[in-house]
Amino acid sequence: MKYLLFTYEQDDEPINLNKTPEEQFKIEYFYQIVDTAIQSMELRFQQFEEYSNMFGFLYFPEKLRSISENDSMKCCFDLDISLRNGEKHDIDGAELFFELKILRQMIPEEFNKSIEVLQLLVYDHSIYMHCLLAAATEAVADRVTACSV
Numbered sequence: 001m002k003y004l005l006f007t008y009e010q011d012d013e014p015i016n017l018n019k020t021p022e023e024q025f026k027i028e029y030f031y032q033i034v035d036t037a038i039q040s041m042e043l044r045f046q047q048f049e050e051y052s053n054m055f056g057f058l059y060f061p062e063k064l065r066s067i068s069e070n071d072s073m074k075c076c077f078d079l080d081i082s083l084r085n086g087e088k089h090d091i092d093g094a095e096l097f098f099e100l101k102i103l104r105q106m107i108p109e110e111f112n113k114s115i116e117v118l119q120l121l122v123y124d125h126s127i128y129m130h131c132l133l134a135a136a137t138e139a140v141a142d143r144v145t146a147c148s149v
Helices: 021-059 061-066 069-082 093-106 114-123 129-148
Strands: none
Touching (some): 021 069, 069 093, 093 114
């Protein structure tokens, strides 16, 4: 027997008693689906935040143009470290930093999307391979984010 500590407490009643089929459906299925959807969205936003922390300095050309040289270098090396797998890595932080330093001067003021920077790099047959790889990654991330929202 359960002891009631407060006057407003009552015994738990089973879900099935005195419930209409609509209420049972809501409790047994609908709320379960909503809880799963909320957890999935929370996970997606956490992943997006991680990607933003990793690639955030590349998201917007105006941010890339306005970031200080020290912050830019730190971001490039942080990106290099986060994309490493042991001794293997796709991006060299130092090379990316020097390429971005030059690229920052080449980006026209009217560019405000990473896809425009990617198109500029592809059109110019860029030798800036690290910038091209980073811009392509950001353009894909922008598309995936737009599609999943």
